[in-house]
Amino acid sequence: MSNDRTALVTGGNRGIGLAICKGLADRGLNVVLGARNEDKGKGAAASIRGRGGSVRVEQLDVIETASIAACKERLDADDVTVDVLVNNAGIYPEADALETTIDQLDEVWTVNTRGPWLLVKEFMPGMIDRSYGRVVNVSSGSGSFGEGLDTNHAAYSASKAALNALTMTLDDAIPSGVDVKVNSMCPGWVHTRMGGESAPRTPEEGADTGLWLATLPADGPSGGFFRDRERIPW
Numbered sequence: 363m364s365n366d367r368t369a370l371v372t373g374g375n376r377g378i379g380l381a382i383c384k385g386l387a388d389r390g391l392n393v394v395l396g397a398r399n400e401d402k403g404k405g406a407a408a409s410i411r412g413r414g415g416s417v418r419v420e421q422l423d424v425i426e427t428a429s430i431a432a433c434k435e436r437l438d439a440d441d442v443t444v445d446v447l448v449n450n451a452g453i454y455p456e457a458d459a460l461e462t463t464i465d466q467l468d469e470v471w472t473v474n475t476r477g478p479w480l481l482v483k484e485f486m487p488g489m490i491d492r493s494y495g496r497v498v499n500v501s502s503g504s505g506s507f508g509e510g511l512d513t514n515h516a517a518y519s520a521s522k523a524a525l526n527a528l529t530m531t532l533d534d535a536i537p538s539g540v541d542v543k544v545n546s547m548c549p550g551w552v553h554t555r556m557g558g559e560s561a562p563r564t565p566e567e568g569a570d571t572g573l574w575l576a577t578l579p580a581d582g583p584s585g586g587f588f589r590d591r592e593r594i595p596w
């Protein structure tokens with residue numbers, strides 16, 4: 363199956379991000395695998411090439427403004443346009459609201475919320491100009507007010523609630539009549555380094571809703587929050 367679309371996935375070297383990269387490559391998209399450690403990214407990319415997928419590795423540390431800008435410049439220099447952006451990279455510090463240190467607070471906000479925000483500022487204007495784009499913000503039920511937030515990971519919960527707010531406000535910023543969509547998703551509880559060994563879902567199962575949102579048809583939803591391809595409360 364071939365598809366001329368190109369997808370950039372942050373934190374693509376392991377876990378749910380790697381499963382999303384594999385799934386997109388299997389669907390024929392050209393994958394730009396973002397990894398803060400380029401060698402780890404190259405190792406992950408080899409497993410995608412091994413199944414016949416098209417993949418390019420980009421050093422991308424979403425905590426660093428300069429790293430995001432440099433990635434965009436390299437892609438522009440090679441005439442690579444990003445049609446699909448999956449903001450997947452995330453960290454999960456454990457602490458309640460009063461225990462959370464200033465360093466934890468700064469880091470989790472910078473990785474989980476500010477990084478995705480800078481990335482959409484780099485890549486969404488081009489999507490709007492070309493009249494096609496899909497943005498998937500990998501959020502969490504921990505950031506859902508409706509599902510009760512996760513008070514043991516207070517800064518994480520707040521960062522994902524803020525990411526959801528970004529999704530809603532971005533959707534409103536898309537000009538009418540343009541086929542650009544932005545959605546949040548929760549992968550469920552997934553067996554990764556973040557989710558831990560007790561988690562019931564495989565990374566592939568966790569990736570499913572993201573893959574669906576990344577490849578939505580023109581009449582698909584925008585500005586929503588999904589798990590298992592169903593809407594969940596903000």
Ligand SMILES: NC(=O)c1ccc[n+]([C@@H]2O[C@H](COP(=O)([O-])OP(=O)(O)OC[C@H]3O[C@@H](n4cnc5c(N)ncnc54)[C@H](OP(=O)(O)O)[C@@H]3O)[C@@H](O)[C@H]2O)c1
Pocket residue numbers: 372373374375376377378379397398399402422423424425449450451452453454473500501502503548549550551552553554555556557558561
């Ligand atoms: N697992 C779950 O149960 C679960 C549930 C709800 C939501 N989520 C969300 O799903 C997403 C993926 O989680 P996961 O379970 O796959 O986690 P994971 O296995 O811990 O992987 C996290 C990924 O993010 C990358 N990353 C961390 N900081 C980064 C930075 N500054 N710049 C670029 N990449 C960075 C990591 O890179 P390194 O390898 O270099 O560290 C790694 O590739 C996260 O946004 C998470 O919040 C997960």
